[in-house]
Amino acid sequence: MTQPIGTDQHKRGGAAGAEDSRATATATHFFAFNGDADGLCALQQLRLAEAQQAVLVTGVKRDIQLLRRIEAGPGDRITVLDVSHEQNREDVNRLLRTGAQVRYFDHHFAGDLPAHPAFDAHINTAADVCTSSIVNGYLGGRHVCWAIVAAFGDELPQLGQALARAYGLAPETVASLAELGRHLNYNAYGETIDDLHFDPAVLADAMLPFADPSDFMRNTHVFAALCEGYREDMGKARALRPEREVSGATLVRLPHEAWARRATGVLANELMQTRPDSALAVLSPKSDGGFVVSVRVPAGKALGADDFCRGFDTGGGRKRAAGINHLPETECEQFIARFETAFRMP
Known part of the structure; x- marks a missing residue:
């Protein structure tokens, strides 16, 4: 298995985790994730592996200060995917002060991380790493095909090919996963959710039943709709000239x-x-x-x-x-x- 290589920031508090004794039957799990391919595929891997009910908090690609939307308390858990800690620092500290646990997966500049027993960070800022590849390592490659989708969507084809070789995927399968990644990533660009072809939360729930991305592509209408929207938009965009x-x-x-x-x-x-x-x-x-x-x-x-x-x-x-x-x-x-x-x- 190929592991991410680069500068890691990893802080894990002894009290963090689903087994925390403070958790109660009424605790809420939040997933705050970037609406692009990397955020979606990181989320998909963890939801498949952990099979937890959770509240989804997301937005367009540039909507990264997601934690300001979350109100949590003792025993609640927030998993953050593919948004900068630096841009969410105040809300991370606010949530930790309430008694919530915060688990963080990301590859963007993070700044100083909190030294708190309920903060669990998996952050690697190397240029050849994406959040989904970090989650893939965390899960031991359990849902690597979704990490490969993310790598291509996040414009990291060498990472996608390296993961595919490590797990013995056929070239035609890799090409299909790459196409899905590019279209999922394209969908996240817009000023508001109304600009997008699909709300990322709707996409996430459409993806959830499928451990194999190829089954998602074959058995839902979503991929065909993303492809058609992409073709129409890019026909107009390619006619533009630099200012x-x-x-x-x-x-x-x-x-x-x-x-x-x-x-x-x-x-x-x-x-x-x-x-x-x-x-x-x-x-x-x-x-x-x-x-x-x-x-x-x-x-x-x-x-x-x-x-x-x-x-x-x-x-x-x-x-x-x-x-x-x-x-x-x-x-x-x-x-x-x-x-x-x-x-x-x-």
Whole structure:
């Protein structure tokens, strides 16, 4: 079995876990998960393995401060999947103070973790790891096919192929899992749940009966609907042209349309493939003003996408793919100038 390699942050309190003596018959289990492929597939693995009734808390891909929605008390348990601890730090501490247990699986920048006996963290920030691969290791590979789906959906094909080789999957099976991952991930992009083809909580419940992702694809209408929506949206997105392009930096501004908000992530990835040496920024208008920004940075650049985006309020992410949840219109020109200065090639 291939284990994630990288920098791990792991803190486990002796009182954490389902066997905690404080748990009662009335305790509630919450799953707070990112609505993208990685969050969905991490959730799917744990739900299949643990067979627990739980309250689902999720949203669009950029809706990461999920714990603010949860009210919990002694004996309750919150499992958090694929959202940054740094962005949820205050609510983690609030929930721990109430007597709840918090179990955390993630691969984003975490910041300082709480030293609390009811906090159980499995965090690995290496660039070649996703949350679902961390959960796969935690479960000993019990539902590895869902981790492979997530790896491809999270733009980590080498990880997906490595897991597939370790478990002896046929190439045609891997190709099918990769396609599912890409479509699940695509569905999470949007400003609100109404922008999406499917609410991630609805997707999660549709996936739950299927230990084998291939059965999910064959035996529900969901996959066909995701494919059709993707084809229609991307036909429009591929007709767009960059607003600004200098050596080493490309910027695209999307129209204020639901299809454009859905297409932003895939469009960014496709543009990176056609411009592999150029950093990319995609600006998507928000209904209440300002922009959501997606930033992609090629490997080997001294400045990562995450470090660049953290220079703005609500910015964060990973080294090669990051974003800003809200860029005010008044800061747009400043953003463009800083982006081109940071990544322009001589």
